[in-house]
Amino acid sequence: MDTVTVNDNCQSPADTAYEVKTRCTVEQIEALFDLPFNELIYRAQSVHRAHFDPNAVQLSTLLSIKTGGCPEDCGYCPQAARYNTGVDSQDTLSVAAVVAAARLAREKGATRFCMGAAWRGPKQRDLDQVIAMVQAVRGLGMETCATLGLLKEGQAEQLKAAGLDYYNHNIDTAPDFYGEIITTRTQRDRFDTLARVRAAGIHVCCGGIVGMGESRTSRAALIAQLANLDPYPESVPINNLVQVEGTPLHGIERLDLFEFVRTIACARIAMPKAMVRLSAGRRDMPEGIQALCFLAGANSIFYGEKLLTTGNPDVENDRALFARLGLRPMEPRGEERGEKREERGERGEGGGVS
Ligand code: SAM
Ligand code: DTB
Ligand code: SF4
Numbered sequence: 001m002d003t004v005t006v007n008d009n010c011q012s013p014a015d016t017a018y019e020v021k022t023r024c025t026v027e028q029i030e031a032l033f034d035l036p037f038n039e040l041i042y043r044a045q046s047v048h049r050a051h052f053d054p055n056a057v058q059l060s061t062l063l064s065i066k067t068g069g070c071p072e073d074c075g076y077c078p079q080a081a082r083y084n085t086g087v088d089s090q091d092t093l094s095v096a097a098v099v100a101a102a103r104l105a106r107e108k109g110a111t112r113f114c115m116g117a118a119w120r121g122p123k124q125r126d127l128d129q130v131i132a133m134v135q136a137v138r139g140l141g142m143e144t145c146a147t148l149g150l151l152k153e154g155q156a157e158q159l160k161a162a163g164l165d166y167y168n169h170n171i172d173t174a175p176d177f178y179g180e181i182i183t184t185r186t187q188r189d190r191f192d193t194l195a196r197v198r199a200a201g202i203h204v205c206c207g208g209i210v211g212m213g214e215s216r217t218s219r220a221a222l223i224a225q226l227a228n229l230d231p232y233p234e235s236v237p238i239n240n241l242v243q244v245e246g247t248p249l250h251g252i253e254r255l256d257l258f259e260f261v262r263t264i265a266c267a268r269i270a271m272p273k274a275m276v277r278l279s280a281g282r283r284d285m286p287e288g289i290q291a292l293c294f295l296a297g298a299n300s301i302f303y304g305e306k307l308l309t310t311g312n313p314d315v316e317n318d319r320a321l322f323a324r325l326g327l328r329p330m331e332p333r334g335e336e337r338g339e340k341r342e343e344r345g346e347r348g349e350g351g352g353v354s
Contacts, residue, residue: 024227024270029220032266037258041296044265047272048297056330057322058275058300060112060145061105064308065133066092066126070118072149074172075181076209078244078309079118085246087309092117095132102137105304108315111332113137114145114168116308120185121150121193131162138163143332145205150185151193156200166235167197168205174221177214181249194229204229207237207277210263211255219263227270235300236267236274240281242310257285261292268297275300283311287321294327 032040048054068089069081078085102113115133122130126148134144146159147168159167171190172178178187197204206229208222226236240260243250260281267276277300278293285293302312313321322328 023230024224026217026221026224029224029227029266029270030217032269033216033220033262037262040262040265041292044268044297045295047269048299051273052299053330055327056299057294057327058112058277058330058332059110059303060114060277060300061102061108061110061304062114062116062302062307062312063093063098063101063105064090064118064306065098065115065130066090066117066119067309068118070120072120072184073182074184075248076212076241076244078247080247083246083248085244092126092129095129095136098133099136099140102140102142106140106142108304109329110142110303111329112143112145112166113140114147114166114302116147116168117149118308119149121152122148122155127155127158131158134159134162134164147205149193150189151196153196156193156196156202160200160202164202166203166205168235168237169193169197170207170209170237170239171222171225172208173212173214174218175225176221177212177218181212198231203235204233205235205237206233207235207239207267207279209239209241209280210260211241211252211281212249213252216259219259220266223263223266223270226267232271233274235277236271237277237279237300238264238267238298239279240285242280242284242307244310257289258292260285261289261296264293264298265296277301280307280310282313287324290321291325294325299330 068079068087070079071081073080073082078087098115105113115130119126130146130148134146137144143165144163145166145168146164169190171187173181175187194204194206206226210219226232240255241249264276264278276298278290278298279302282290303315303318304312305314306312
């Protein structure tokens with residue numbers, strides 16, 4: 001029996017105030033990145049098995065409820081009004097249209113429905129519409145997630161009261177690289193919203209994007225920053241930049257996909273009980289790389305043909321991939337907090353490190 005190396009510096013999510021504490025240093029995460037690939041993946045898979053069923057993957061479906069025309073200048077984003085990307089702007093969808101999409105997603109096997117809006121942040125009128133959507137999607141028995149941008153005082157509480165389970169709000173990149181990518185807000189603004197979400201009792205979904213020309217040190221700093229959130233996010237989406245023509249980051253050198261797998265592995269080791277989501281970029285990712293991401297501890301994906309404005313693998317392809325890898329969709333309860341199968345009294349195959 002080999003020893004399982006879990007990063008002892010990283011504590012588990014707990015119901016405490018949300019603040020940044022230095023538990024993981026950038027150097028520690030960089031040292032993980034620098035490990036031989038096999039060593040890193042083995043460690044990440046060992047940590048993964050200590051907390052999760054290694055063959056269960058959670059399925060979230062995205063819907064853009066308000067598209068394009070965003071006043072922000074995020075250098076990666078096709079929905080920023082200032083870039084000519086060909087994205088057709090669309091006003092906020094009706095509740096009926098959102099419910100129809102959520103029902104379809106549920107029929108295809110998704111358990112969580114994530115509603116995204118191209119806002120800097122919602123106005124009260126916008127929030128009222130989202131609240132009606134959240135209540136309706138909740139009524140279908142699905143977990144709800146929303147990503148609406150910066151929240152003002154009191155807005156998170158309204159979303160919580162409507163039944164919102166998760167709020168996605170990414171810190172996107174390392175603190176010292178943030179200004180290279182976005183100038184219309186600071187990363188501090190993002191932390192303020194994350195604190196509001198946490199204080200309102202909504203689960204936090206927070207991650208970032210790699211492949212934006214950042215250094216390995218910056219990738220390590222992103223992971224360290226996420227891991228040092230106290231408590232760290234329940235859900236951590238790791239996006240590989242989807243390059244969209246017209247955005248400033250279009251044409252940038254693509255990240256070596258083994259480096260993407262390493263990023264997933266580092267996230268898993270630094271945040272052992274978080275759901276780590278293999279997020280944007282899967283359409284351009286060979287299935288072998290996706291399989292390596294699952295081996296490295298990814299246990300959630302975006303499921304459905306579309307992300308917000310760009311494509312995602314077909315449902316049929318994902319089903320076939322799951323069958324070939326012996327993966328199955330994760331049940332919606334419990335595992336967000338890293339409860340092991342046995343604790344929930346479920347039966348499953350695999351487990352244990354030998
Ligand atoms: N406007 C809100 C915000 O920025 O928080 C919500 C929607 S925004 C599109 C949600 C997230 O999508 C961003 O934080 C970013 O991480 C991700 N994203 C946007 N464009 C992307 C791209 N081209 N490739 C990868 N991820 C992207
Ligand atoms: C996240 O981390 N990735 C998703 C979701 N959260 C909202 C968004 C990816 C967007 C990719 C570009 C697009 O489709 O517009
Ligand atoms: Fe707007 Fe969000 Fe896109 Fe930034 S990432 S431009 S805030 S929609």
